[in-house]
Amino acid sequence: MKIAWPHMGSLEVVLTSLFDEMEVDYILPPPSSQRTLEIGAKHSPEFACVPLKTTVGNLIEAIEKGADTLIMVAGKGPCRFGFYAETQRRVLEEAGYQFRMFPLEFHWDKLFELVKTINYLKQGRSWARFVRAVRFALHKAYLVDQLEQQALHQRWQDKQEGATSAALKKAYQLIRESSSFEELDRARREAFQLLYEVPKDEGREPIYIGIVGEFYLVLDPFFNLGTEEQLGRLGAYVERAVYLTDWLRPSGKNPVGGVPDRVIEEAARPYLSHTVGGEGIKSVGHAVLFKKEGFDGVVHLLPFTCMPETIAKGILPMVSKDLDIPILSLVIDEQTGKAGVATRLEAFADLARFRRKKVNHRGMLPAFRTHLA
Amino acid sequence: MNNGDNISFTTELGMEKRSMRVGVPSGLLYYRYFPLWKSFLEYLGAEVEESGKTTRAILSAGVSKAENESCLPVKVFYGHALALKDRVDAIFVPRLVSLEKKTHTCPKLLGLPDLVRSAAEDMPMVISPTIDFHRSLWFNYRAVYSIGRIFTSNPFRIIWAGIHAWRRHREYQKKLAEGWEPLLAMGKEKGSPLCEGRKLRIGVIGHHYNIYDTFTTMSLLERLKGYGADIITVDMVPDAWKEEEVSRLPKRIYWNYERELVGALLACARRRLVDGIIFIISFACGPDSMIHILCEQEKRRLGNIPMLTLVIDEHTGEAGLITRIEAFVDMLNRKKKREDREKIGELVAV
Numbered sequence: 223m224k225i226a227w228p229h230m231g232s233l234e235v236v237l238t239s240l241f242d243e244m245e246v247d248y249i250l251p252p253p254s255s256q257r258t259l260e261i262g263a264k265h266s267p268e269f270a271c272v273p274l275k276t277t278v279g280n281l282i283e284a285i286e287k288g289a290d291t292l293i294m295v296a297g298k299g300p301c302r303f304g305f306y307a308e309t310q311r312r313v314l315e316e317a318g319y320q321f322r323m324f325p326l327e328f329h330w331d332k333l334f335e336l337v338k339t340i341n342y343l344k345q346g347r348s349w350a351r352f353v354r355a356v357r358f359a360l361h362k363a364y365l366v367d368q369l370e371q372q373a374l375h376q377r378w379q380d381k382q383e384g385a386t387s388a389a390l391k392k393a394y395q396l397i398r399e400s401s402s403f404e405e406l407d408r409a410r411r412e413a414f415q416l417l418y419e420v421p422k423d424e425g426r427e428p429i430y431i432g433i434v435g436e437f438y439l440v441l442d443p444f445f446n447l448g449t450e451e452q453l454g455r456l457g458a459y460v461e462r463a464v465y466l467t468d469w470l471r472p473s474g475k476n477p478v479g480g481v482p483d484r485v486i487e488e489a490a491r492p493y494l495s496h497t498v499g500g501e502g503i504k505s506v507g508h509a510v511l512f513k514k515e516g517f518d519g520v521v522h523l524l525p526f527t528c529m530p531e532t533i534a535k536g537i538l539p540m541v542s543k544d545l546d547i548p549i550l551s552l553v554i555d556e557q558t559g560k561a562g563v564a565t566r567l568e569a570f571a572d573l574a575r576f577r578r579k580k581v582n583h584r585g586m587l588p589a590f591r592t593h594l595a
Numbered sequence: 596m597n598n599g600d601n602i603s604f605t606t607e608l609g610m611e612k613r614s615m616r617v618g619v620p621s622g623l624l625y626y627r628y629f630p631l632w633k634s635f636l637e638y639l640g641a642e643v644e645e646s647g648k649t650t651r652a653i654l655s656a657g658v659s660k661a662e663n664e665s666c667l668p669v670k671v672f673y674g675h676a677l678a679l680k681d682r683v684d685a686i687f688v689p690r691l692v693s694l695e696k697k698t699h700t701c702p703k704l705l706g707l708p709d710l711v712r713s714a715a716e717d718m719p720m721v722i723s724p725t726i727d728f729h730r731s732l733w734f735n736y737r738a739v740y741s742i743g744r745i746f747t748s749n750p751f752r753i754i755w756a757g758i759h760a761w762r763r764h765r766e767y768q769k770k771l772a773e774g775w776e777p778l779l780a781m782g783k784e785k786g787s788p789l790c791e792g793r794k795l796r797i798g799v800i801g802h803h804y805n806i807y808d809t810f811t812t813m814s815l816l817e818r819l820k821g822y823g824a825d826i827i828t829v830d831m832v833p834d835a836w837k838e839e840e841v842s843r844l845p846k847r848i849y850w851n852y853e854r855e856l857v858g859a860l861l862a863c864a865r866r867r868l869v870d871g872i873i874f875i876i877s878f879a880c881g882p883d884s885m886i887h888i889l890c891e892q893e894k895r896r897l898g899n900i901p902m903l904t905l906v907i908d909e910h911t912g913e914a915g916l917i918t919r920i921e922a923f924v925d926m927l928n929r930k931k932k933r934e935d936r937e938k939i940g941e942l943v944a945v
Contacts, residue, residue, distance in 0.1 A: 268906075299849035302884075304849065309889070325846070499702040537713050540712075
């Protein structure tokens, strides 16, 4: 049995760690590429959202590499994400592939099925070992997110373009290689040291840009066409609304992003007063919060036809007008070109810089997300 | 949901001594619940104003105002809301969250009141009770009651309005199930019923706002009647059959209206209720994009009932649509003739 799963940002680090700890066979699908998008889009429903198309592509490439057991998270809506596993299964069966699919549903009335599935997937390893492995993997995810956040915060200071990204890659490698809590602790120190040691240009003034949107696009640099890196290069201190850990730990406290769900929903209430599935309400709430914290602009990323984010996109212009903060909505699908996004981001960064000079206070640091900086 | 300005507005109106004019945009859930809303609001003493049938002007207003990525019915709904905004004191857009436990309606319907509020600067007050049967009955009662309080302070009148409206709603549903189009069932237009023993029978499966909107579907139902076909819609398939089909599926479908669509479509296929199925989807419809492949696969397992999928959006051309429908109907006719001949052949042989 060779397990595979679709890519999503740094989920790979978490799950490889989990399966390595358990000594269970797995196959890592090749990194998402143009080919992934093409074969995914070929087999998927026409106006399904990009994440579905690319995950189908990932799964096909994994099966081609020899995977026979696919795992995928499932849910209960109202966003389409909860129905992904079922649709992927049908799409792949339609395309004639041989595999077994295990949807993992995380809520109370599906607990029995979940336990049964995990029991099967862990292939006779003990439950204690499974719990230990999960705990360790979550710690890794947390660390990865903290590093990523640090990189987002400091990229604008790079003396040499891409230095932070290179350091981040090295840091990931350190984390991937560590296999015990002591090693992870050492890796944490070394990794942060790597990031801090990147040569900095002290004379610059940053602009502050927040990123909100659908998590798949926000988390995965391949699909947001490197929006975060580009913004960093344009001199922006970037903060993200959602991190992988915030999503994996459904306590609503968001340890990395730093703002609990309750606060976000409260912030969104004047504009959107009911959850609409996915990240819809969070996108609106975070946009409001970013303004309150003194950010200069918000970039909103959404896949084409995404239902919750389309609602957010309809409401964000009002937020922008009410609170006087520029918001750029980028709709991304498999046809989106890199140059188009780059041009818009450049123009947006110029606008934000202009506003920082004229409207916002010079050198003011955003209010309460600085606890890790 | 019943915030401060609503109440002050009522007292202000009370002083003016005129009844409040409430606008109901004729899009999306209008085709399902309008008699319910209308009788509830009118019983409470409001004047109900509709935006009427979709027209070219309404559609283009909606398209220019709504998000590009929205689906066609939401764009149409924007158009209707904009057409009403200058004529009324308030717009009635309920937030329907779920119709039964562990289900949801489409996310677009969850966010609809907020979308309408942000559609224009000078939007009148938007009345939006949150109806959510995933939560307790008490929650829903309070939602309805708080709407009633905008119009009257007499609690019994509100309760009676609710009961009255529910009765009207049941009558309306019964009429839909008997095969009357919404406008005929509401008694606004005269016309022939969907089923009256014509030679073909076609299942037209799709959301109410897609199949009954005569403008965006270019009067599909009328045309099919003209080609000599009886029509079966989602409403006309008994609920028990739909539920039976849906419960057979491996993964529970959690969208209320999609459950109905899938149930109706599969019931049509399994029980051979129809000669062919026309499945209507609006472009960029989220849930439908997922269940389409499910329907195709499951239907194939139930034997080969021909199915035509029509994806409509604001650019759909009349000629393209008609050609496809004509071809489909011709094919069904030929198929039916051949089958009849075979049947007669068998009888003769016996």
